[in-house]
Amino acid sequence: MYTQALNAGPEAAERTIEDAAILARFQERIDAEERIEPNDFMPAAYRKTLIRQISQHAHSEIVGMLPEGNWITRAPSLRRKAALLAKVQDECGHGLYLYAAAETLGVSREELIDQLLSGKAKYSSIFNYPTLSWADIGAIGWLVDGAAIMNQIPLCRCSYGPYARAMIRVCKEESFHQRQGYEIMLALVRGSEAQREMAQDALNRWWWPCLMMFGPPDADSRHSEASTRWKIKRFSNDELRQKFVDATVPQARYLGLTIPDPDLRFNEETGHWDYGAIDWEEFRQVIAGNGPCNADRMAARRKAHEDGAWVREAACAHAAKSRVRAAA
Amino acid sequence: MASGSIRVAETPFVSYLLRRADDALVLGHRLSEWCGHAPMMEEEMALANMGLDLIGQARALYGHAGAVEAAGHDEDDFAYLRDERGYRNLLLVEQRNGDFARTIVRQFLYAAFAEPYWRAMMASRDATLAAIAAKAEKEMTYHVRHCAEWIVRLGDGTAESRTRTIAALTDLWPFTGELFEVDEGDRAVIADGIGIDPETLRVPWRRTVAHVLAEAGLEVPKEGFMRNGGRIGRHSEHLGHLLAEMQYLQRSMPGENW
Ligand SMILES: [Fe+2]
């Protein structure tokens, strides 16, 4: 998840000439559901697509620590405080596995982080929205982690082995996060009027941005064709979005909360929930850097990176000195 | 007292428990402030781990304090409904994070004490405290090791890291005297075999500190004036801000379930 196919890469132009027979053999392996491993042959465009997707995913985990981190120091009970700190720590762990998975494709974590900090690489649009109340922590766990699970479960069968294996580990934790978020919402709706209002307000603000997490509608989605052929992507953006809506509507009803979409209705013919038009202009603006928190998120990441530079330098200098001393 | 604050019947044993619980919570909270802002991802994980250990210790100790006090107060009442004058933590743990060197030095100075403290407390006559101690001792062993590794890296690393680490040591050293402080109430708890005399930990603490600083090429700061007051609720200005942030929801929407 958190990969919305945001960067249009000029793959076609850069595509190297690869022997048709080797490419055909590669596709046969994919079609036979074999896992591609780091030392196996892979087309340059496959590698590039994966690096982009996995690094966007990793960046999203790391930037995603910030909106929830905003409430760790203000969590309303010690149990919630510990659970939230552990959750945000898990997200950091996800970032670590994913950078490690990307590194198997021949790119370093440092390069990828530089791409994030320079603004060249993207991360999920969802983390550019603010967490304004405690209920937002519930809503993020329930909806954002819920959407992440929808996207990531199929990625557990992704053709690239290291990514698929990272996703299996990540999905287990995401489903725990999702339950934890839902449980926060449940406590709020069972609480006072003010708490219920807080929960509804959070749903009102997070619902549409969560639907945007699945990326542009299929008609406008770049990269999809090749990713599908390579079994990196197994469901289209719209299919995943629909699965999410279908799973979430009953959960909202159980909470007694109203999804902020007057057009939401069950379609007897298709067996799915039809939803209203998504404001894709808002999505484009957030991706373009104009979301409510883009500037704050990037500033926070850059500050952490810059403030930590002397620490990383010291660790390297000590390691180098230790090597010299050991050799002496 | 801030509105909605609880009144705690601070018998010596309840105070003894609250002092340890407040140390753990305030320091755990400070570590949690780093989340998302650490110098590297591995350190995000480590700082969060140590914070979680301490918050866990605080919860166990508050729970026990509630049982001993027997006035119906739970962990959240103690954490969220006492103001700064009711808090009993060491001044050391409420000091601000500052840079990474300062956070690590603060953690090290505390952990180098807490590790042998909890080890000794495993022999407490109070079974609950002994059980809490057994878990905390393992956790603090990791904190000492992790912080010691960093102090060596920072002391030995670059001129800048060395300068920053020396500044942190110099500034935080005057808060270490309080680690060994006891009052009348503590003495009663110690005499009952429930608590232990921190004076017995002075030598092991100093040995750990001196050993790690020597390895880092740093000097143990000179003995001098030591600050205190935290154990009786006379804090630095920093604690009030920490609590205002931490207690915000419990204070603004009192009496709710979360
Ligand atoms: Fe995650």
Ligand SMILES: [Fe+2]
């Ligand atoms: Fe998550």
